Amino acid sequence: MKKYLIALVAGLGLIVAGCGDKAEAMDVDFVSDLSIASEGWTIGIDQDGDKLSVAAAGVTLSTSDSTQVGIKYATTIAGITGSASYDYTSDDEHELGFDTSISVIGVNVDAGLDWNIDDSSFDASLGTGYSAFGLDGSATSYWDIDDFGFTGMDIDAGYTMNLTDNVSLRPNVTIPFDDDFERGSISAGFSVSISFGSSE
Numbered sequence: 001m002k003k004y005l006i007a008l009v010a011g012l013g014l015i016v017a018g019c020g021d022k023a024e025a026m027d028v029d030f031v032s033d034l035s036i037a038s039e040g041w042t043i044g045i046d047q048d049g050d051k052l053s054v055a056a057a058g059v060t061l062s063t064s065d066s067t068q069v070g071i072k073y074a075t076t077i078a079g080i081t082g083s084a085s086y087d088y089t090s091d092d093e094h095e096l097g098f099d100t101s102i103s104v105i106g107v108n109v110d111a112g113l114d115w116n117i118d119d120s121s122f123d124a125s126l127g128t129g130y131s132a133f134g135l136d137g138s139a140t141s142y143w144d145i146d147d148f149g150f151t152g153m154d155i156d157a158g159y160t161m162n163l164t165d166n167v168s169l170r171p172n173v174t175i176p177f178d179d180d181f182e183r184g185s186i187s188a189g190f191s192v193s194i195s196f197g198s199s200e
Helices: 002-018
Strands: 028-030 033-038 041-046 051-056 059-063 067-077 080-089 094-104 107-116 121-132 135-144 149-159 167-178 186-196
Parallel strands (some): 028 186, 033 186
Antiparallel strands (some): 041 051, 051 059, 059 067, 067 080, 080 094, 094 107, 121 135, 135 149
16 A cells, blocks of 8 residues: 555656646656557657657567667566667668666676767767666767767656566656756656566
8 A cells, every 4th residue: 555655645746747748847757658568569658759659578569659660679688688779760861779787786898889870970878877776867968079068967767666476666756957967857657567478
């Protein structure tokens, strides 16, 4: 019962802060996401960018406002997760992405590289985060490789509550900063995860 009360209080707080899709006075966007996993398949729906994804056996197919179709393959070897992706964007451009991450005792470090083939441009990301007792947080910086310049940063924090054995709820907030460290619109919402049997 206590977990449900905490979830309710957290939800009311985010609803008041969000006040619908966007709280203009507070400069807050309210977006949430849902994932449903069952028998090796996972379906994801994300309001941020209207993203829809389907994943199985390490392969993810997706579409969103910025991507007409995307495919990604990820695998973990000796505790190190690596992935490669291809996106056909809404601008009819082709992008390749490569990511790697490692997690040790709740601390995660990840790095990524994106190559826009049509523009011959490269962008990179470098992030670090933590996870302990349901709490998690991360800071991810973004870089323009062509100009060797910093382009922005996202700071994310959340708390995962296991409402049942099959349902979890994660209230979360993301604060973006531009290359001058000026704060952008804050995103707040819920991540809901539902599982039926094994998703492995």
